[in-house]
Amino acid sequence: MVAYSGEKADSSKTRLKAGATISLNSNGIASIPAFSLDKPAVMASLTFVKNRFSYEPLLAYGLDFKPWFIDNWLHYKLVVKPSFELRTGINLSTFFSKYTPPEDVTLNETILQGQRYFALELTATYKLSPNSYLLLSCWNDRGQEPGTLTGLYFNFVAERTDINAGKNILLAAAIQLFYIDYDGNNDGLFISPKISASVRNVPCAIFFQAIQPLTSNISPYPGFRWNIGISYTL
Numbered sequence: 001m002v003a004y005s006g007e008k009a010d011s012s013k014t015r016l017k018a019g020a021t022i023s024l025n026s027n028g029i030a031s032i033p034a035f036s037l038d039k040p041a042v043m044a045s046l047t048f049v050k051n052r053f054s055y056e057p058l059l060a061y062g063l064d065f066k067p068w069f070i071d072n073w074l075h076y077k078l079v080v081k082p083s084f085e086l087r088t089g090i091n092l093s094t095f096f097s098k099y100t101p102p103e104d105v106t107l108n109e110t111i112l113q114g115q116r117y118f119a120l121e122l123t124a125t126y127k128l129s130p131n132s133y134l135l136l137s138c139w140n141d142r143g144q145e146p147g148t149l150t151g152l153y154f155n156f157v158a159e160r161t162d163i164n165a166g167k168n169i170l171l172a173a174a175i176q177l178f179y180i181d182y183d184g185n186n187d188g189l190f191i192s193p194k195i196s197a198s199v200r201n202v203p204c205a206i207f208f209q210a211i212q213p214l215t216s217n218i219s220p221y222p223g224f225r226w227n228i229g230i231s232y233t234l
Contacts, residue, residue, distance in 0.1 A: 017049040023207075023231035028060060028068060031093075032141075032153055033192050033211045034180055034218070036225055037068050052077040066112060069095045075121075082127075089121040091139075116144040132160040141182075151182030168200045188216030196231075203233045 021044070028041025040063050048055045058071040071093045079086035099113035123137035139153040159174035176192040191214055196207035211225045 014051065017047075019047045020234040021045045021231055022234075023229050025227050025229040027225060027227040028062070029209060029211065029225070029227050030060075030069065031058065031071055032139075032180065033176070033178065033209075033225075034188060034190055034213075034216075034222055036211075036227070037062060039063075041068060052080065067094075067096045069093060073121075084127070085125045087121075087123050087125075089123070091117070091119040091121065093117045093119065115148050117148065118142045118144060131162045132158075134158050149182045149184070149186060151180065151186070154179045154181075165197070170198050170200055172196045172198075172205075186218050188218050188222070189214045190216070190222075205231050205233075207231065 023043050023045075025041045025043060028037030028039065028043070030036060037060070041060055042063065043058065043060045045058045046056065054073075054075045056071075056073040056075065058069075058073070060068040060070070062068055071091055073089050073091045075087050075089040077085055077087045094114045094116050096112045096114050099111055119142065120140045121137060123135065126134045128134065135155070135157040137155045139155075141149065141151060141153055143150050155176065155178040157174055157176045159172065161170075161172040163171040163173065165171045172195070174194045176194065177190070178192070179187075179189045181187050190211055192209060192211045194207060194209040196205045198205035207229055209227045211222075211227075213222055213224075216222060
């Protein structure tokens with residue numbers, strides 16, 4: 001992570017911190033992992049932090065350079081303790097999907113249609129140790145256009161980072177359990193393990209993620225998905 005500041009060196013509480021992670025994914029997985037692009041994607045995650053506020057945009061594109069989705073998360077930490085944090089957030093996002101005009105329209109090609117979403121978030125994080133934590137969050141997701149999804153997303157994550165696997169290899173492992181309860185019988189409980197590996201002091205990592213529905217009535221049925229990729233952190 002890179003920090004930018006116009007303050008003095010001892011003014012860490014007012015310093016603006018900025019960072020970015022860029023990843024290439026074999027099967028783009030959305031912010032809610034029940035949904036995916038089902039083809040390779042490039043994703044860029046940015047972070048800007050100052051005091052208790054943070055702005056975290058996420059941009060996702062297909063390899064054809066066509067946009068897939070854009071998130072704009074603004075977070076505020078309500079509680080900051082050595083082992084516990086509670087934050088709230090809002091997100092203005094746009095998903096892009098293919099749209100074919102009706103036959104009576106002269107435009108005879110498929111175009112991209114943007115669908116806007118507004119979400120509210122509440123997330124609690126408990127640190128078990130400097131390298132492990134538990135996270136529990138809830139999103140209230142509201143589609144703004146006719147036909148978009150509206151509902152709740154519950155997410156639980158347990159993760160351990162900086163696992164030594166040799167002299168210079170570091171591993172990180174996480175297990176994610178999430179439930180979506182959306183209008184229109186778009187419900188489901190999913191489990192998603194993820195593991196990543198990196199070389200010490202090298203900003204690149206390779207990762208693998210799997211998503212398996214435990215129960216779901218989403219149509220079409222999402223089924224088992226997996227994703228492998230490489231990321232670079234600035």
